[in-house]
Amino acid sequence: MKISMTINGNVVEAEQGQTVLDVLQVQQVDVPTLCYLKDLNDIAACRMCVAEVNGSRLQTTCTLEAADGMVVNTETERVNNSRKQTLELLASYHSFDCWTCPREKNCDLFDQMRLYNVDDVFKHSFELEGKELKLNESSSITLDSSKCVHCSSCIAVCDQIAGVGVLEYMERGYDSVISPVFGKGSLDEVNCIGCGLCTKVCPTAAIVERDHIKRVEAALDDPNTFVVAQIDPAVRAAIGEEFGYDIGTPVETYEGQIFGALQLMGFDDITTTNLAQDFAVVESAHELLHELAQPEDQNRFPLFSSCSAGWIRYAEQNHPEMLSHISTAKAPHMMQGSFVKNFIAHDVYGVDATKLFVVTISPCTAHKTEADRDDMVNDGLKNVDAVITTRELARMIQYARIDIDDVTPVTIESPLDHSANALAIPTVNGGLMEQILRTAQRQTGETPTQEIVYEPLQADSILFKATVMIQGQEVLVASAQGGKGMQDMMDYLAIQESNKAQGLPYEQFHYVEFMGCPGGCINGGGQPILREEYKSGLDVTTLRRRSLEQSIHYDNQYVPSNELVQFYKTKVKEVASPTAKRYLHTTYLDKSVINR
């Protein structure tokens, strides 16, 4: 139903059921917000979005439902003063070290303080109080409550999208701090999956990825260390945004400069993770075919994918009983790290493996935890030494005082990056599953299915399923994204399992792909921050895909590269050989004790 209201003197039409903020956004009236996230967080905590409505006390437009005849004023002196005072109060306990801050260029508090010309009266009145710096570091995420504006956005996404709800307020009033639940000292002690969603909704730098820049800088500074950067394609799709390019700008526009900057910073080799994906696909396809060949009562179906680090954490912490279903293939970047260090350091780089330092440049914050796992070590060498996010890469380039516009573009000439399958499709579509299925088909002499058609698992579900034929068998696959999706999927599978046990109709899934991030890696937790995604529902995933679309040549045949064939012949011997098992596969641990 249409209603009519007056906004800053103009009569406008609106829809019944909209909030006043919705209407203001449609009318393009700028209103500052800090805590509001569409459909996720409407706790009206920050009080920045206030307006005068029908002459009452100030109202928060983010929660107020629009009504016929409403008179809203957003730009009066009273409103502006109130916003300014709110900002002054927030500023009175914020630790301002902007020049070292990871969010220096992308801070809502900073922008709004500038907009409202805040001169921080409270710090003039009192000795600088600054909240005690309460750093809370975990393997993926760092919390710094001295920068928190208490908007609860992180709590909301962690609970509702990541589905694990491991962030909470502790203490009361002024002493409130964001903390891991149960007052635990670190997110590693609770059920955090490291997806990094919280870092993407925080208006300030109170919750950020765990810093690995220092590790990388130390390696770069050491003349005896040979530093290899392996870049995930999803990073390439988004890094331009950090340097002022519009989201979706074709990668060619800026990619050469990024590679150039990496060279200038002193990386000894720059490569992609394409070879890694080839390895992962081939090993996983073999695993799938192996299980398909087993008698019905002896197979491990459904097989679960293993490429998402967030998913692995989730499974280990919540479903120890299902760990045997997870593909043992390591995540691609880990395989590549292991392979490079343990097999070809000498051949391709001419250095001793102990001198090799592998850096994954990743859209993923959970990769950081993965890289530091005890079991991601072979022959005493860590598979991957550091993981920096897309955002951290941008920061490193700035710290190195490199102006990206002045960099001469270069193309990568890594001895590792000659993979004929430089497709980058997996990270675009979501996961590796499609490639694994096609490779399995090809290995059995079939023509790979060109288009795999998905349908929702149930009406309105965020989960999808598809059927593919392999060797005359109907292979039922499914895909789940985001912590909440993973949870729903596991619940759904449990129902199938119990139906099966009771002799009721059930679906037998063969392969299920789990991704820790909604939208897949391209929208990973380490990607550039665009709070619009959660404030107004901007479709970041689709926009980012555009930047890769023109430059990527889709080849759904998925023929292994000559390199891969060669590497198997000379190094790994065979797919799933004992050597492959040792270096390219891993095991999983019951970490559910964290939950108890």
Add this chain to the structure above:
Amino acid sequence: MIQELNRIQQEVLQSVGNKFDKDLRHDKTKELRIKLKNAYIIDPYSIDEYIARDGYKALHKVLFSMTPDDVIEEVKKSGLKGRSGGGFPTGMKWSFVKKSDKQHYIIMNADEGESAATIDGVLMRQDPHCAIEGMIIAGFATGATIGYVYIRYEYPEAQRAMEHAIEQAIAKNLLGKNIMGSGVDFDIIMYRGAGAYICGEETSIISSIEGLRGNSKNKPPFPAIEGLFNKPTIINNVETLGIVPQILLNGGEWFASMGVPGSEGTKVFTLTGQLKEPKTVEVPLGTTIRELIELGGGMREGRQFKAFVTGSPNITMLGPNDIDMPIQFDTFKKRQVMVGSGGTVFLDDSTCLMHFMHFNVDLLAIESCGRCTPCRAGTRKMTQFFEKIIEGEATMDDLQKMKDLAEHMRDASLCGLGVAMGMTMYSALYSFEDEFVEHIRDKHCRCGKCFNEVAA
């Protein structure tokens, strides 16, 4: 069923002797005991004695001869306003509930967090059935079939009395399924808080019962539309619900005949502070501050009345010039002072207002839930300003900032706690601005309590 109630009444009346004839009024001319009519007279653990004093007759009348709308109409007629402090008309609040087939709830707010108030505590300990009966009637009027009693952590004795009373009422079929054969169901669940002041605020109670952290929520939506578990919910104070049975038994007009127009009926006050005889009394609204002081035995020997403070820590105050002001919702509102929950503090001229304010403001800062910016940070800044004043370091600039901050908190805070801080400052400055200025500009404390060197 009514015969049963009458029979119990007759039996008890014959056996108690003159127990019920006690007159406990402190001052026979001014006190008027309506809500406290049973307190300290009946045995709170005996439902029969409650029945003997006309207990549950109102419920019978409501269930068998009235519609929900009749009940709301009668309560509206009585002029009853919420006794928790806000003074919101109770009948009107009940009428906001849109009847639907959704579950509706009643919450009895027994959190009584104000440090100077022991009204709800006395009622629940001494006359638990009146609130229970009132709650069932409120449930009938608003279509709620489940009632929560949200009782404060520090009231184990009241909780025991209430729980016992609930059991007794269930045993007599005055509560539970098909009450007195009327077909109406009502169940009561006791819920004990964890001792936070903010959990007396209605949306915080809802969060708390839902199992969440006791944080306030933004209004609208109001609980009557979307409350507990997102279902329509009415929240009333113990004293408010406790008087409902008598209003329905004796009629709205009977209640409205007490007090003054606009502030009908009586109000229970706990008189505390620098009085000779602090106590709990019940007086008709319209009683003046001077009359309350008299009921409290006067100010201490040789001391002058300085301030009448309602609430604590959520305070507003009136000064010496207001001593003849009648306690009424409208007169108080004009001065932006709350009638409050009934907890009152009388200050005499030996109390330094800056110290008193610091104490209360600091309590508010501690008890703020921390959700919204103006209150979370504002209460803390305000405490610090008072510290500065007491230490002699504040400037007139600071006073201006305190005023601005108070205004901001009142205008933009999420819930009543932050808003109250704004009102606190307003009322303190209204009556005592000179004392602020003396402290800040002249570094003079008329009570000799501030600026360490004086105290030392």
